[in-house]
Amino acid sequence: MGVLILGLVLFLGVHSLSIVASGGRDRLVARLGEQPFKGLYSLASLVGLILIIWGYGLARQEPVVVYLPPAWLRHLALLLLLPVFPLLLATYLPGRIQRATKHPTLIAVKLWALAHLLANGMLADVVLFGAFLAWAVAERISLKRRTPRAVPALPASPRNDLIAVVGGLLVYGAFVVWLHRVLIGVSPVPM
Known part of the structure; x- marks a missing residue:
């Protein structure tokens, strides 16, 4: 279950940047540049998604x-x-x-x-x-x-x-x- 939760925190955390800090995305884009920001955002999202899929599969092996x-x-x-x-x-x-x-x-x-x-x-x-x-x-x-x-x-x-x-x-x-x-x-x- 830990892998699933880690994946959710990473994936949904990246997608929640504007929820928790409405200007946070804009500040990161200004500091990093649009393309590097999108690259890091995409990479973090992909890693989170992979962890979600893997963690969900692991959790389903021992159902509660x-x-x-x-x-x-x-x-x-x-x-x-x-x-x-x-x-x-x-x-x-x-x-x-x-x-x-x-x-x-x-x-x-x-x-x-x-x-x-x-x-x-x-x-x-x-x-x-x-x-x-x-x-x-x-x-x-x-x-x-x-x-x-x-x-x-x-x-x-x-x-x-x-x-x-x-x-x-x-x-x-x-x-x-x-x-x-x-x-x-x-x-x-x-x-």
């Missing part, structure tokens, strides 16, 4: 039951996960979805984490998904108080919404049918 969710919650989880990939794609494809949700990635993370908390009751699940849910809530609250930073983006288009929805649902279908089992080792639907 926190709660046993009823079977029907798996169906609710699958329903909550339906908009996750379209929202993730909408983050990078500006259109009405992005404009209406303001922060589609954070909504996607919240839905992903909540759905997994509803369907899984092991300690490693509670730690992993609970940490991501708490981070996404804190990040959203923090964003309301911060001055938005200009981010280069594609031009907004209704076509982007169509691509986000169709592409996202195709990725969701691939995850449900095949990818989740291949990447995570667990099928979200009994076969």
Whole structure:
């Protein structure tokens, strides 16, 4: 469990820089330069992600039951996960979805984490998904108080919404049918 927690602290810690010190990112960029900052940020994020994956795998080898969710919650989880990939794609494809949700990635993370908390009751699940849910809530609250930073983006288009929805649902279908089992080792639907 220690490796998982270390990975979460590193990964979410790097992603929380603007939450805990709103001007911290800007000061680091001014001191290091944009590209070196992005390189260090990416490296720390990657190391954190690797530790999360490794630590979660280790923790699943010695499961500790926190709660046993009823079977029907798996169906609710699958329903909550339906908009996750379209929202993730909408983050990078500006259109009405992005404009209406303001922060589609954070909504996607919240839905992903909540759905997994509803369907899984092991300690490693509670730690992993609970940490991501708490981070996404804190990040959203923090964003309301911060001055938005200009981010280069594609031009907004209704076509982007169509691509986000169709592409996202195709990725969701691939995850449900095949990818989740291949990447995570667990099928979200009994076969």
